Amino acid sequence: MPRVARSVDEEEEAFNACIQRIEEWWRSPKQAHLKRPYTAARVAGLRSNLEQKYASSDMAEKLWKQMHEHDAKGTHEMTFGTTDPIIASQIAKYSQTLYVSGSLCNSSETYEPGADHADYPWDTVPKVVEKLFRGQQWQDQRQRHYRMLHSKEERAKMDEWDYLTPIIADGDMGFGGLTSTVKLTKLFVESGVAMFHLDDLAIGCKKFTTGEGRTVIPLSEYEDRLIAARLQIDIMGAETLLCGRCDIDDSEYITNVTDPRDHEYIQGATVPIESLEKVLRAASAAGKSVLSARKQWISDSGLSTFDEAVQKVANETEFAAYKAKLGEQTVPIEQRRVIAEATVSKPVFFDWDLARIRGGQYFYKTCVKAMIERAVAVAPLTDVTWGRMDAPKWEKIEKFHQGMRAIIPDRLFLFGYTGQYDYAKAGFTEEMVKNMGVEMAKMGVVWQVQPVWAAQGMNMVVDEFAKMWAEEGIAAYVEKVQKPALAMSPNPDGFGKTSYRGAHFADGLYDAIVSRDY
Numbered sequence: 001m002p003r004v005a006r007s008v009d010e011e012e013e014a015f016n017a018c019i020q021r022i023e024e025w026w027r028s029p030k031q032a033h034l035k036r037p038y039t040a041a042r043v044a045g046l047r048s049n050l051e052q053k054y055a056s057s058d059m060a061e062k063l064w065k066q067m068h069e070h071d072a073k074g075t076h077e078m079t080f081g082t083t084d085p086i087i088a089s090q091i092a093k094y095s096q097t098l099y100v101s102g103s104l105c106n107s108s109e110t111y112e113p114g115a116d117h118a119d120y121p122w123d124t125v126p127k128v129v130e131k132l133f134r135g136q137q138w139q140d141q142r143q144r145h146y147r148m149l150h151s152k153e154e155r156a157k158m159d160e161w162d163y164l165t166p167i168i169a170d171g172d173m174g175f176g177g178l179t180s181t182v183k184l185t186k187l188f189v190e191s192g193v194a195m196f197h198l199d200d201l202a203i204g205c206k207k208f209t210t211g212e213g214r215t216v217i218p219l220s221e222y223e224d225r226l227i228a229a230r231l232q233i234d235i236m237g238a239e240t241l242l243c244g245r246c247d248i249d250d251s252e253y254i255t256n257v258t259d260p261r262d263h264e265y266i267q268g269a270t271v272p273i274e275s276l277e278k279v280l281r282a283a284s285a286a287g288k289s290v291l292s293a294r295k296q297w298i299s300d301s302g303l304s305t306f307d308e309a310v311q312k313v314a315n316e317t318e319f320a321a322y323k324a325k326l327g328e329q330t331v332p333i334e335q336r337r338v339i340a341e342a343t344v345s346k347p348v349f350f351d352w353d354l355a356r357i358r359g360g361q362y363f364y365k366t367c368v369k370a371m372i373e374r375a376v377a378v379a380p381l382t383d384v385t386w387g388r389m390d391a392p393k394w395e396k397i398e399k400f401h402q403g404m405r406a407i408i409p410d411r412l413f414l415f416g417y418t419g420q421y422d423y424a425k426a427g428f429t430e431e432m433v434k435n436m437g438v439e440m441a442k443m444g445v446v447w448q449v450q451p452v453w454a455a456q457g458m459n460m461v462v463d464e465f466a467k468m469w470a471e472e473g474i475a476a477y478v479e480k481v482q483k484p485a486l487a488m489s490p491n492p493d494g495f496g497k498t499s500y501r502g503a504h505f506a507d508g509l510y511d512a513i514v515s516r517d518y
């Protein structure tokens with residue numbers, strides 16, 4: 001039987017050398033801000049004997065450099081989402097990066113489309129990243145071949161695009177268990193991604209039209225999710241970047257109360273009342289609106305956090321004493337009750353179980369302070385932060401990013417302009433909208449994306465063309481598409497002056513094979 005041709009002493013020596021290489025790597029400038037909860041020995045013990053290099057590392061280092069250059073200049077990247085290599089090749093002319101949206105993948109890259117629910121197969125987004133990255137490499141190879149068919153003088157006058165724009169991808173919530181997140185991470189690294197983001201949402205709980213907020217997971221589970229991803233990146237020895245996305249801004253529920261760091265934000269009934277679920281079941285049985293019954297219960301129950309419950313029954317002096325005793329550290333609910341008993345004369349009624357909803361979730365009162373606490377807690381595991389917001393509230397944008405940088409001065413951020421942002425409703429003037437990208441860049445928001453343009457802008461383009469083509473046919477195509485396209489500069493590719501569609505490259509391969517030189 002073939003055995004590994006090496007003595008146990010050599011094995012031991014190789015293993016210890018691997019540990020030292022990992023420890024040295026972790027001291028490198030790009031890794032130094034990270035703090036792992038596991039040792040280099042544990043990582044070495046999870047590696048195979050085949051240590052590989054990944055293109056993901058090259059693309060991550062390119063992105064890391066780009067983001068820090070933007071930060072130093074107070075500028076920012078603007079890109080948008082696509083799942084199509086042809087669109088990606090055109091984005092490369094004006095943006096330095098590319099984004100792969102989970103929402104878009106769920107509507108255009110799955111056998112069974114869906115809403116932005118991350119209910120698609122876990123390997124969907126990494127496969128789209130790989131498709132786009134392969135497309136980028138082919139465009140780069142094709143362009144290089146075409147250029148080198150020309151003299152230096154001719155090349156000096158030709159367009160040359162950097163098609164190898166780092167790809168940032170949506171890892172959603174890591175798709176379930178920790179080993180699912182490990183596998184997702186492995187595929188992302190192997191796909192050539194530069195960075196991916198993981199959020200703190202509970203899987204499968206998003207609601208879109210009922211007015212209910214998102215469900216998040218306890219901070220400890222969010223940390224584990226990110227540790228799983230960081231560990232797999234370390235096992236692969238990759239430079240791939242990890243973004244901690246925090247989705248609590250639009251949340252209303254949390255799956256459980258195991259982490260005392262969340263207790264400050266959990267809401268409960270502050271008067272004795274029938275449980276919410278019991279009331280909703282009765283309303284449903286009576287054919288009444290469950291949403292109205294829910295709204296009424298929230299009002300009747302005096303739904304509040306524990307601190308708000310204390311404030312309702314304490315006088316000013318008592319509440320000040322209560323808050324002073326709490327201090328700034330994490331105080332679990334049972335300790336909050338003890339402090340309330342010691343500082344407030346009246347009894348405090350607070351029951352978070354009465355408010356639990358059908359899936360067992362607890363009500364959660366989000367705020368910027370909670371967003372900052374979460375983002376800071378996971379910063380040692382992540383390279384950048386994304387505080388996701390369902391609507392643009394400038395005060396909140398400022399409070400979050402400035403609050404984060406007051407604690408981590410060099411933190412970099414991502415930001416997503418989702419398609420349904422209503423700026424007027426959010427109190428933005430036209431001037432504010434025009435300047436928000438630049439103003440956010442001053443706070444370290446160096447990468448800004450419109451994730452789902454393809455589900456909005458592309459629909460407009462296709463709608464317009466489909467109507468024209470159906471009604472006016474080829475004559476309109478020649479006048480409104482073909483002629484303008486061929487006249488454009490830089491050439492929008494497709495046909496005409498460049499080798500965009502690969503004709504020259506294909507012939508170049510053929511000619512090399514049959515060794516015929518032009």
Ligand SMILES: C[C@](O)(C(=O)O)[C@H](CC(=O)O)C(=O)O
Nearest residue numbers: 101102103416418419451452
């Ligand atoms: C970025 C996002 O995660 C996505 O899937 O593209 C979505 C986009 C959107 O809802 O517009 C999100 O922001 O949650």
